[in-house]
Amino acid sequence: MTLTKETRVTLNDGNMMPILGLGTYAAPDVPKSLAEEAVKTAIDVGYRHIDCAFITGNEMHIGNGIRSKISDGTVKREDIFYTGKLWCTYFSPDMVRKGLERSLRDVGMDYLDLFLMHWPVSLKPSGASDPSDKDKPFIYDNVDLCATWEALEACKDAGLVRSLGVSNFNRRQLERILNKPGLKYKPVCNQVECHVYLNQNKLHAYCKSKDIVLVAYSVLGSHRDRNWVDLSLPVLLDDPILNKIAAKYNRSSAEVAMRFILQKGIVVLAKSFTPARIKQNLGVFEFELKPEDMKTLESLDRNLHYGPFREVKQHPEYPFHDEY
Numbered sequence: 001m002t003l004t005k006e007t008r009v010t011l012n013d014g015n016m017m018p019i020l021g022l023g024t025y026a027a028p029d030v031p032k033s034l035a036e037e038a039v040k041t042a043i044d045v046g047y048r049h050i051d052c053a054f055i056t057g058n059e060m061h062i063g064n065g066i067r068s069k070i071s072d073g074t075v076k077r078e079d080i081f082y083t084g085k086l087w088c089t090y091f092s093p094d095m096v097r098k099g100l101e102r103s104l105r106d107v108g109m110d111y112l113d114l115f116l117m118h119w120p121v122s123l124k125p126s127g128a129s130d131p132s133d134k135d136k137p138f139i140y141d142n143v144d145l146c147a148t149w150e151a152l153e154a155c156k157d158a159g160l161v162r163s164l165g166v167s168n169f170n171r172r173q174l175e176r177i178l179n180k181p182g183l184k185y186k187p188v189c190n191q192v193e194c195h196v197y198l199n200q201n202k203l204h205a206y207c208k209s210k211d212i213v214l215v216a217y218s219v220l221g222s223h224r225d226r227n228w229v230d231l232s233l234p235v236l237l238d239d240p241i242l243n244k245i246a247a248k249y250n251r252s253s254a255e256v257a258m259r260f261i262l263q264k265g266i267v268v269l270a271k272s273f274t275p276a277r278i279k280q281n282l283g284v285f286e287f288e289l290k291p292e293d294m295k296t297l298e299s300l301d302r303n304l305h306y307g308p309f310r311e312v313k314q315h316p317e318y319p320f321h322d323e324y
Contacts (some may be wrong), residue, residue, distance in 0.1 A: 003262060004285050005046045011188035012211040015113070015163045018081055019262060020284070021049030023217055023271030025056050028132055030273070032061045038273040039065030043074055045279050051191075051217075051269045053085035053118060054103050055130055063107035082107065083114040083191075085167060086152070089129055091122035091143040096151035100160055115152065115161040116191055120145055120173045121315040131311050140315050145173060146180045153184045165215075167191040168309075170319040171206050178210060191215040194266060196257055196297055197236055197304040202324040204266065215267040218306055220254050229306050241300060245293050251283060259284045260297045 008016035022042040024035050035058040039050060043066070052062045066082065069075050084107065090099030100115055123129075127139030152164050165187045166174070177187060190207055194200045194216035204214045221236025236242070237253045246256045254270075254277070261268050262284060270281045289297070305320060312318055 005282055009213055011163055012186050013163055013188055018049035019267050021051045021269045022047045023269040024052045024062055032058045034273045036061040036065040041275045041278050043069040048079055049081045051083045055087045059103055059106035067108055081113045084112045085116045085118040088119050088121050088123040089125040091148045093147050093151040097155055100155050112161045114163045116165045116167045119168045120317045120319050121312045138311055149177050163188045165189040168319055170322040171324055172322055187212055189213040189215050193218045193307055195219050195221055196300045197302045199301045216261050217269045219258050219261050219268050249287050255283045259289055263289055
C-alpha cells in the first residue's frame with residue numbers, strides 16, 4: 001500500500017488513526033509557546049495526528065494551537081486525532097476521570113480521540129511526579145492496572161474519549177488487560193519507544209496478533225533531556241550505516257529512520273518544534289526503502305532504550321525487566 005500523509009490505520013474499535021503524528025514533548029527549559037507554534041505549523045502542512053501528555057505540561061499550549069487552526073477554518077475538530085495520557089499519579093480508580101477531565105480542560109476539548117495509560121507503574125501523588133522533580137522521591141503505589149482500565153472504560157462510556165490504549169506496556173501487562181474478566185474495550189494501541197536501535201519486533205508481532213497497533217515514539221533516537229536520557233548513549237542520527245543509506249536515497253537520516261518504522265507497519269510520532277523540520281519530516285512519504293536496506297537497518301538493533309525511566313526500576317510493574 002502506498003503511504004501518504006492522509007493514510008490512517010483502522011483501530012480495533014473502528015476509529016481511524018493517522019500513521020504519522022506530531023510528538024510534542026519538550027524539555028522543561030524549552031518555552032511552552034514553541035509547542036503552540038509547532039502545532040499550528042504542523043496542521044498547516046498537513047499533520048492531523050497530535051500526541052501530547054499531561055506530564056509534559058504543555059497541553060494548554062497544544063490546545064491553543066489546535067483551536068486557532070479550527071477557528072481560522074484550516075481544519076474541523078473531527079479532522080484532528082488528539083492523544084492524551086493518564087499520568088501514573090492518577091491511576092487510582094477514583095482519580096482516573098479527574099485526570100482525563102484535567103487534560104480536557106487544559107486542551108480545551110469536549111472529548112479526546114485517544115487516552116493512554118502513560119506507564120504501567122502507579123505512583124502516589126504525595127511523591128515526585130517525574131524525574132525532573134529532584135526534591136522528592138517517587139512513592140510507589142500498588143493500584144491494579146485492571147482497576148485503572150475499568151475506570152477508563154467508564155470514561156469512554158461517558159463520551160469523554162473515543163479510544164483507549166496503553167503506553168510502555170510489556171506483553172505480560174497487555175495480557176492482564178486482555179484477559180480481564182468483563183473486559184469491555186481492548187486497548188487499541190501500545191505506544192512505545194521504537195527506532196533503528198530498538199526495533200521492538202517481538203512486541204510488534206504480539207500486538208499484531210491481538211489487533212493492537214504499535215505506535216512509536218523517540219523514532220529519531222530521543223531528545224537529549226538529561227532528566228530522562230543518559231547523554232552518554234550514542235546519537236542515533238549519527239549512525240554511519242543509517243547515514244550511508246540516507247545518502248543513497250538523497251534523504252536525511254531522520255527521514256530514513258522514520259520511513260523504516262513506517263514500512264514495518266508501525267505508527268510514527270515525529271517530535272520537532274522547528275518549522276523546517278516539521279515540513280521536512282513529511283518527506284517520508286516521497287520514497288520507499290528497498291527490502292535490502294530494510295534488512296540492513298533491522299540488523300542495527302541493539303535493544304537500546306534511550307528513556308528507560310530507571311527511577312522506577314524497583315517498582316513491581318516496571319516493564320523492562322521482561323524480554324518484551
